[in-house]
Amino acid sequence: MDAKALWQRYQDWLYFHEGLGLYLDISRMRFDNAFVESLQSKFEKAFADMVALEKGAIANPDENRMVGHYWLRNPDLAPTPELTQEIVQTLEQIETFADQVHTGAIHPPKESCFTDVISIGIGGSALGPQFVAEALAPDSPPLNIHFIDNTDPAGIDRVLSHINNLATTLVLVISKSGGTPEPRNGMIEVKKAYAAKNLDFAKYAVAITSADSNLDKVAQSEGWLTTVPMYDWVGGRTSEMSSVGLVPAALQGIDIRAMLDGAKEMDDATRISNLKNNPAALLALAWYFSGNGKGEKDMVVLPYKDSLLLFSRYLQQLVMESLGKEQDLDGKTVYQGIAVYGNKGSTDQHAYVQQLREGVPNFFATLIEVLEDRQTPSPEIDPGVTAGDYLSGFLLGTRQALYENNRDSITVTIPQVNARTVGALIALYERAVGLYASLVNINAYHQPGVEAGKKAAATILDLQKRVVEVLQKEKKALSIAEIADKAGSPEQVEAIYKILRHLHANHRGVVFTGDLSKPASLTVSLG
Numbered sequence: 001m002d003a004k005a006l007w008q009r010y011q012d013w014l015y016f017h018e019g020l021g022l023y024l025d026i027s028r029m030r031f032d033n034a035f036v037e038s039l040q041s042k043f044e045k046a047f048a049d050m051v052a053l054e055k056g057a058i059a060n061p062d063e064n065r066m067v068g069h070y071w072l073r074n075p076d077l078a079p080t081p082e083l084t085q086e087i088v089q090t091l092e093q094i095e096t097f098a099d100q101v102h103t104g105a106i107h108p109p110k111e112s113c114f115t116d117v118i119s120i121g122i123g124g125s126a127l128g129p130q131f132v133a134e135a136l137a138p139d140s141p142p143l144n145i146h147f148i149d150n151t152d153p154a155g156i157d158r159v160l161s162h163i164n165n166l167a168t169t170l171v172l173v174i175s176k177s178g179g180t181p182e183p184r185n186g187m188i189e190v191k192k193a194y195a196a197k198n199l200d201f202a203k204y205a206v207a208i209t210s211a212d213s214n215l216d217k218v219a220q221s222e223g224w225l226t227t228v229p230m231y232d233w234v235g236g237r238t239s240e241m242s243s244v245g246l247v248p249a250a251l252q253g254i255d256i257r258a259m260l261d262g263a264k265e266m267d268d269a270t271r272i273s274n275l276k277n278n279p280a281a282l283l284a285l286a287w288y289f290s291g292n293g294k295g296e297k298d299m300v301v302l303p304y305k306d307s308l309l310l311f312s313r314y315l316q317q318l319v320m321e322s323l324g325k326e327q328d329l330d331g332k333t334v335y336q337g338i339a340v341y342g343n344k345g346s347t348d349q350h351a352y353v354q355q356l357r358e359g360v361p362n363f364f365a366t367l368i369e370v371l372e373d374r375q376t377p378s379p380e381i382d383p384g385v386t387a388g389d390y391l392s393g394f395l396l397g398t399r400q401a402l403y404e405n406n407r408d409s410i411t412v413t414i415p416q417v418n419a420r421t422v423g424a425l426i427a428l429y430e431r432a433v434g435l436y437a438s439l440v441n442i443n444a445y446h447q448p449g450v451e452a453g454k455k456a457a458a459t460i461l462d463l464q465k466r467v468v469e470v471l472q473k474e475k476k477a478l479s480i481a482e483i484a485d486k487a488g489s490p491e492q493v494e495a496i497y498k499i500l501r502h503l504h505a506n507h508r509g510v511v512f513t514g515d516l517s518k519p520a521s522l523t524v525s526l527g
C-alpha cells in the first residue's frame, strides 16, 4: 500500500474518544473488508452476550456466577437495588477509611499516623494495585506502598527490610477467596514480624475479602481494624475497580473517583454495538485477525512511558487467564489463548525489538503512546528537540519499521497518564477480552487450569509431611526409593527426591550421604 493509501486507511479506521482524548489506530493490521464482513455475525452475538452479561446473566457458567465488574463504575446497572446499594456503600466505606487514615483519625497504637502500607495479595489481588501504584501514585504519597505478592521468604524479607517502621505501617491482606496459600503465608510471616516487635498485628491489619471466607473469619475473630467486602461476581483479574484495587489506590492518594469515571466513560463507549464506533470491538477484531481466531500470534505490549511499565504484566493475567482455555463453551477441545509480553519503549528497542523487527513473525505489537511528555516544559537536548521528541520518534519509527517488514501493530494513544485514562485503559481491555472470548466461544471468566496447579501443590506438601514422618520413625539412613515405598508413594520417587533436596538445602535436618550427582546412590537420614 502506498503512503497515500495508508494515510487514507489510517483515517478510515481511526477511532477517537473525545471525552477521554483517546485514539485507537488499527490501520497497521492488514485485514481487509471481506475479513471484517466475515466476522459480522460473530460480533452481533458478542454484543448480545455482553448485554446479557451486564444484565446479570450467569456469564461464568462453570462457577455459576454473574460477571459484574462493569457495575462497579456504574452501580445503577447492577441487576438488583441491593447490589447497587452494596457497591455504593463499599465505595463510601473505602473513601471514609482512606480519609480517616490520612487525617490520623485512624492511627496506629502509640503513633499519630500511618506512614506506610504493605499490600499482601497475588494474581488479581496484586497486579492491578501494582500497575496503578506505578502509574498513578504521587511522588510523595500519604502512605508509601510495598507489595508482598508471593510466598518467597527472601522476597518477604526484602519488603520488610525496606520499611523503616512497622509501628506506623498498615497491612492490607487482599484475597477474594480468602484461601489462597501465598497471601495467607505472607500474612502469617508479617504477623510474626509485628509480634517480634511487640506490636499487636490486629491493630494494623485490614482484610479485603469475600464475606465468610477464611480470611474474613480470621479478621473477625482477631478484631482487625476493618474488613472491606469483595464480591463473588467480580473476577480476580477484573477487580481493580473493586475494593481490591480501590483501597490501596485511595490510601496512596490516587483519585479513585476519576479512575472509576474514566472506566465508566470507556464502558459507555464499548457498549456500542457497532464495530467501527466501539474501540474494544476494534481491538477484538484486530486480535482475531492477527491470530486467526486461535491466538497464533503473541501480543507484545509496548507503552512508551515509564509509569505504564506494569501494564503488560497486568494485561498478561487479564488476557491469558481469561482466554487461555482448553475447551470452548460447547466442550470442544480448542486450546485457545493469546500470549502477552512486553515492558516499555524505547527501552525494549535495545533488547528484544531486534527479533520483532527481523526474527520469527509470531506476534503483533501494541504501542501505547502518551501525548504529554511531562507536565512542565522540557529542556532542549539538541536544538529544537526534547527527550520527549526522541521518545515519540522511537515509537513512530518502530511502528513504521515493523510495518515495512510485514509486522502488524496497533497504537493506542492517550493524552496523559492520569487516573481517568488509566481507568479507561483497564476498561478498554476488559471489554476487548470479553468480546474476543465471545468471538471464539470460550468462557473468559473461569480459570480451571489454575485450580489444577493449586491441587498439585497441596499434594506435594502432603507428601512432604509423610516423608518427614517416615524419616522420623525409621531413625536410620534410607535410600530415596525406600523412603518412597515407606511413604506409600513409590510412583512419587522423583518428587520425594526434590522435596528432600529442598529440605537439605534449607538445613531442616535432612542429611544426604552419597554422590549428589546420582540421586539413586543417596541415603537420607534426619540429623
Ligand SMILES: O=P(O)(O)OC[C@H]1O[C@H](O)[C@H](O)[C@@H](O)[C@@H]1O
Binding pocket: 122, 123, 124, 125, 174, 175, 176, 177, 178, 179, 180, 183, 235, 236, 237, 321, 447, 450
Ligand atoms: O484473590 P484471591 O482469591 O487470593 O486470588 C488470587 C488469584 O489467584 C487465583 O488462583 C486465580 O487464578 C486468580 O484469578 C486470582 O486473582
